[in-house]
Every structure is written in C-alpha cells, then in structure tokens.
Amino acid sequence: MAAPAVTGTALLRRAERVMPGGVSSPVRAYRAVGGQPPFIVSGEGCRVRDSDGRAYVDLVCSWGPLIAGHAHPAVVAAIREQAGRGTTYGAATPLEVELAETIAAAVPSAEMVRFVSSGTEAAMSAVRLARAATGRAAILKFAGCYHGHADALLAKAGSGVATLGLPGTAGVTEGAARDTITVTYNDLGAVERAAAETPLAAIVVEPYAGNMGCVPPEPGFLEGLRAVCDRAGALLVFDEVITGFRVARGGAQGLLGLRPDLTCFGKVIGGGLPVGAYGGRRELMSLVAPLGPVYQAGTLSGNPLAMAAGLATLALLDEAAYRRLEELGQRLERGLADALRECGVPARVQRIGSLLTLFFTERAVRNEDDALTSDRERFAAFHRAMLARRVMLPPSQLECWFLSLAHDDAALDEVVDAARSSLEVIP
Ligand SMILES: *Cc1c(COP(=O)(O)O)cnc(C)c1O
Numbered sequence: 001m002a003a004p005a006v007t008g009t010a011l012l013r014r015a016e017r018v019m020p021g022g023v024s025s026p027v028r029a030y031r032a033v034g035g036q037p038p039f040i041v042s043g044e045g046c047r048v049r050d051s052d053g054r055a056y057v058d059l060v061c062s063w064g065p066l067i068a069g070h071a072h073p074a075v076v077a078a079i080r081e082q083a084g085r086g087t088t089y090g091a092a093t094p095l096e097v098e099l100a101e102t103i104a105a106a107v108p109s110a111e112m113v114r115f116v117s118s119g120t121e122a123a124m125s126a127v128r129l130a131r132a133a134t135g136r137a138a139i140l141k142f143a144g145c146y147h148g149h150a151d152a153l154l155a156k157a158g159s160g161v162a163t164l165g166l167p168g169t170a171g172v173t174e175g176a177a178r179d180t181i182t183v184t185y186n187d188l189g190a191v192e193r194a195a196a197e198t199p200l201a202a203i204v205v206e207p208y209a210g211n212m213g214c215v216p217p218e219p220g221f222l223e224g225l226r227a228v229c230d231r232a233g234a235l236l237v238f239d240e241v242i243t244g245f246r247v248a249r250g251g252a253q254g255l256l257g258l259r260p261d262l263t264c265f266g267k268v269i270g271g272g273l274p275v276g277a278y279g280g281r282r283e284l285m286s287l288v289a290p291l292g293p294v295y296q297a298g299t300l301s302g303n304p305l306a307m308a309a310g311l312a313t314l315a316l317l318d319e320a321a322y323r324r325l326e327e328l329g330q331r332l333e334r335g336l337a338d339a340l341r342e343c344g345v346p347a348r349v350q351r352i353g354s355l356l357t358l359f360f361t362e363r364a365v366r367n368e369d370d371a372l373t374s375d376r377e378r379f380a381a382f383h384r385a386m387l388a389r390r391v392m393l394p395p396s397q398l399e400c401w402f403l404s405l406a407h408d409d410a411a412l413d414e415v416v417d418a419a420r421s422s423l424e425v426i427p
Contacts, residue, residue, distance in 0.1 A: 007051065075272065087304065100113045111279070119264060130234075132293065142205055214355050238264070241276070246268050383395055
C-alpha cells in the first residue's frame with residue numbers, strides 16, 4: 001500500500017480550523033480520553049483503518065448501526081444497486097413499504113411507522129405526538145438516558161453531555177426545559193411521585209439503558225412504568241434506537257414482553273445509513289400528518305439508500321445471528337472479567353447481549369449516579385493503552401462497546417489480550 005498522503009496530525013489541524021472540535025459529533029473529539037482521534041479511511045468486517053495505515057479492532061461500530069460489521073457484502077450490494085437507480089426521489093418507494101412491514105412484523109406494538117433521518121428526529125417527533133395525543137405538555141425522562149439532541153430531551157442526557165461535564169445545554173430555553181422532568185433510572189418510586197404531581201404526556205425511556213454505559217432495568221421497573229402510564233393516562237415511549245433489532249428482532253420490548261405506546265428506532269434499521277423511525281398503535285400514528293394534525297416531514301425521510309441498507313441488514317438477523325451475538329458477548333465479558341481479576345483492578349463488566357461496558361467501579365451500576373462513581377481518569381488511560389494496542393473503544397466511560405456479527409473469536413481474543421496488558425500498565 002502506498003504511504004498515506006495525509007497524516008492524522010495534519011488532518012486534525014485542518015479539521016479543527018473548519019469544524020468545531022474538528023468533528024461532526026462531540027464525543028468523537030476524544031476530549032474525555034485525551035490523545036489524538038484517528039481519522040478513519042476504511043472499514044471491513046470488525047476492523048477499521050486510519051489515515052496513517054493503522055488497523056484497529058473496532059468496538060465502536062459507528063455507535064450501534066453496524067450490527068453486520070463494516071462493508072458487509074450484502075449491504076454494500078444493496079446500496080450499490082439502489083444508487084444506480086437513483087439516490088432520492090421525494091416520493092414514496094416500495095422499499096419504505098417493505099421496511100415498514102418488516103418492522104411492524106417484528107415489533108407488534110409498532111402497527112404503523114413513520115421514517116425520519118435520525119434517532120433525534122424520531123424521539124423529538126414521538127414527544128410531539130404524545131403531547132398532541134394527550135393534550136399535556138410535561139414529559140418524564142431518566143438521568144443518563146439519551147434520546148437525541150432535541151431541546152425537550154437534552155436534560156441530563158447521558159454520555160455525550162456528561163462526558164463533557166456540561167451541567168445542561170446552552171441554547172435550550174427555560175420554557176423547553178421546564179416541561180421535562182428528570183428522575184433516576186430504576187427508581188420507580190420517583191416516577192410514581194412525579195406522575196402524581198404533574199399530568200404527564202409521556203414517559204420516555206431506554207428500556208435497556210445504553211447511554212450511561214450498559215445499564216439493565218431492574219425486575220419490575222419497566223412493568224411499573226407501564227402501570228404508571230396506564231393509571232395516569234400518559235404514553236409510554238420506548239426509545240429502542242440502540243436496542244431495536246440489536247438485542248432481539250423484537251427489541252427489548254419483545255424480550256421483556258412489554259407493549260409501549262410508541263417506539264423510536266434508528267441505528268440498526270438503517271444498516272449504517274442515516275435513518276430513524278417512530279411507530280405505535282394505529283390510532284396514535286393516525287394523528288400524524290397527512291392523516292392528522294401533528295406535522296412532521298423530511299426531504300430525505302425514508303431515503304431509498306437507507307431503506308435498502310436497512311432491509312439488507314435486517315435480512316441477516318435471524319435466530320442464529322442473535323445466538324452468535326450472545327456468544328460473542330459472553331466470550332468478551334468472560335475474557336475481560338478474567339483479566340480484571342488477574343490484574344486486581346477494581347472494575348466490573350455489565351452486558352446485555354452484544355452491548356457491554358467495562359466500568360472502572362466496583363459498585364453495581366443501576367443509574368447515572370452509580371456510573372459517575374467510575375474512575376474516569378483510569379478509563380482514559382485504559383482507552384489510550386487500548387488504542388496503542390490497536391483496539392478502538394468508544395472514547396467515554398459512559399458508553400457501550402458494540403459487537404457485530406463480523407467479530408470473531410480471534411478478534412475478541414486480541415481485545416482481551418490488549419485489555420490484560422493495558423490493565424497492567426495503566427496507573
Ligand atoms: C443514538 C441515540 C439516539 C439519537 O440518534 P441519532 O441518529 O444520533 O440522532 C436516540 N436515542 C438513543 C437511545 C440513542 O442511542
């Protein structure tokens with residue numbers, strides 16, 4: 001291979017001149033872990049290569065969409081084929097119908113869906129719909145849960161905001177913030193008290209939290225939210241942007257046997273292209289324009305390339321695929337747990353299927369406060385040591401590592417070996 005024309009250092013200098021922080025999304029800037037973020041030029045399977053020609057085992061996987069790994073041949077072929085027929089029409093396509101039917105079949109609560117271009121739009125639109133349906137303003141969310149960057153949902157919004165140590169977000173008006181109530185994840189009592197005090201339009205929740213690191217719901221918590229919503233006349237909104245089609249075809253709600261009123265999708269359903277969707281019961285979704293009064297639109301919504309990539313990705317996700325993802329998750333969890341024990345480092349691994357976080361704390365992480373007891377300096381040192389050993393981890397303690405079907409035992413053994421030697425050298 002020819003020597004790369006542009007080094008990461010030169011790119012970073014140029015990037016920082018023309019883009020805030022040199023990035024298109026804040027956590028990519030490596031502020032929390034230090035060191036220089038690599039500029040990626042290619043990806044294949046479970047590996048990415050940077051502009052200096054270094055290859056890494058990738059555990060970011062674009063923060064979730066790449067459940068089939070980079071450049072999966074079936075996904076690439078679907079995109080290529082569609083691109084040859086045009087990239088966008090601003091008109092209905094058969095692909096959208098097919099993807100909507102695929103989602104509705106896998107997730108029965110989503111009788112109808114509307115496609116948008118990001119998870120942010122999906123959550124923002126679900127909130128608008130919930131407010132319209134209930135005639136109420138207030139929504140309740142959980143500290144450490146992220147639902148995209150719409151004003152109403154940015155209070156205590158987990159990883160990105162917490163990693164940068166921002167108390168809230170400048171530019172969000174008091175009016176917008178006032179209608180958002182934030183309580184502790186896994187604290188059903190706090191939800192019941194809030195719902196008794198304020199008429200809620202919706203409770204919005206990541207059923208398995210992934211944006212304060214990997215945090216499972218305690219038994220009864222989500223069932224309790226369902227009951228509170230039913231009692232209070234509020235809508236239960238599951239944000240399954242990460243978990244949809246990742247933890248199971250039916251998402252977290254399928255595994256748990258729960259039925260939210262509205263569900264947000266993103267990430268996996270776009271197969272690595274920009275996408276989002278929200279869906280729910282027919283009578284609720286019928287409030288969305290043009291059937292109803294809730295306006296919501298998008299030039300590139302239901303984009304044919306994204307629909308094609310999503311369909312090709314979802315076609316790969318059969319029972320065997322989820323079994324394989326679970327096996328990979330188990331292998332990585334065990335390897336890391338052994339390494340931690342051998343090195344005597346106070347840390348713990350929390351995992352749900354192919355989502356996993358190594359928290360540098362011994363406390364069981366049930367909510368954001370627990371997650372924030374992690375030793376983030378130590379995580380930063382660990383991240384740098386792993387990067388030097390050619391393993392790319394999300395550059396924040398408060399994120400999930402993502403596995404894909406393209407990871408194999410050999411790659412995970414490399415990760416565990418790198419982790420063992422990193423744990424030995426970090427302070
Ligand atoms: C990533 C994410 C979003 C936002 O999706 P974007 O496509 O980045 O706008 C919303 N909710 C959850 C749970 C997410 O993880």
